Amino acid sequence: MNIVIGVLYAIYGLLVGSFLNVCIYRIPRHIFWRNAHSYCPNCHTELKWYELVPLFSYLFLGGRCRTCHERISLRYPLVEGGNMLLWILAYITFGFGWYSVALCLLFSLLLVVSAIDLDIMEIPNGMVLTIAVLGVAPFVASFFADNGLPSTLPWWGYLVGVAAASVPLFLIALATRGGIGGGDVKLMAALGLFCGWRVVLLGAFFGVILGGVMAAILLLLFGKNRRAMMPLAPALALGTVVALLWGEPILDAIAAMF
Ligand SMILES: [Zn+2]
Known part of the structure; x- marks a missing residue:
């Protein structure tokens, strides 16, 4: 492991994380290509460069818009910091190479899918298709030795x-007719091409357990009328991230028991 390369993964993770926030906001609104400038979603004031530095601007501005003082959603720093953390983990686990870069891209796509699913309870087909296209890389690589x-x-x-x-x-x-949507099914199909059958099964297993625990907590907190209101994609995405990062040793340990 090289500390300089690790820091580069962190910086790029932070910058891409900032771009992911743009994707999360714009993709469901179908305004992705309109108006290249970033603006405050409340007062529509165009943001200056120093208001767009990932994480630091949020801290520097105290979590409020400089013009209208409306609270900035905590999601912005969370997505930026979360993406940075995922990229660092990909580097620490797999080192520098095409695979860890592909993994970073996949983690970022999953972050966007999860946030959009939480927002509108829907997974855009374009996102699933992008993950499927990325999944062609490991599939093609698997034909070669030393891949x-x-x-x-x-x-x-x-x-x-x-x-x-x-x-x-x-x-x-x-x-069950509820809880699991067509988008979740398509997402796991696309992820399966990237992960292979062992890791995607483990990821789905983790995801369904995690989703069940989260649903149970929501049920306890908010009562029955919240039934089937929790999107599953964030849980499936998190489960798959865990399986991709640490699944192989877990699977080997399971296989060694038989
Ligand atoms: Zn504002």
């Missing part, structure tokens, strides 16, 4: 991955 992948899964393991978690989720969605 930089953390697992020795053969190429067909990635194709099986497309169905490994998505088909069971689809069946559960049919059986």
Whole structure:
């Protein structure tokens, strides 16, 4: 591990995290290509460069807009800091190489998907398609020896991955009619191509447990009328991130027991 490269991952993670906030705000509103400048969502004042420095601007401005003093959503620094943390973890776990860069991009896409799903209870098809396109990279790499992948899964393991978690989720969605949406099923299909069948199954397993725990907590806090109001994608995304970062050793330990 090289501290200079690690710091570069952190800085780029922070800068990309700032761009992710733009994506989270603009994609559901279909205004992605309109008006290149960033502005306050409350008073629409154009933001100056020093109001756009990731994390630091939020702290420097005390979490309020400089013009209208409206509270800035805590989501902005959380997304920026969260993306930075994910990029650092990808570097620490897998070192510098094409795989950790691809992982960073995937983590950022999952952050955007999770935030949009929390906002509008929907996963844009374009996001799922982008994840699927990114997933072609590990699949193609698996044909080659010395490919930089953390697992020795053969190429067909990635194709099986497309169905490994998505088909069971689809069946559960049919059986329960609620909680799991079509977007969640498509997301796990796209993630399966990137992860391969072992890691995507573990990720879905973690995600469903996490989603269940979160739903139970919401039920306890807010009562029955919040039923089926919790989007599953953030839990599936977090579960898959954990499985991608630390899944291989966990799976090897499970395999060694049999
Ligand atoms: Zn404002």
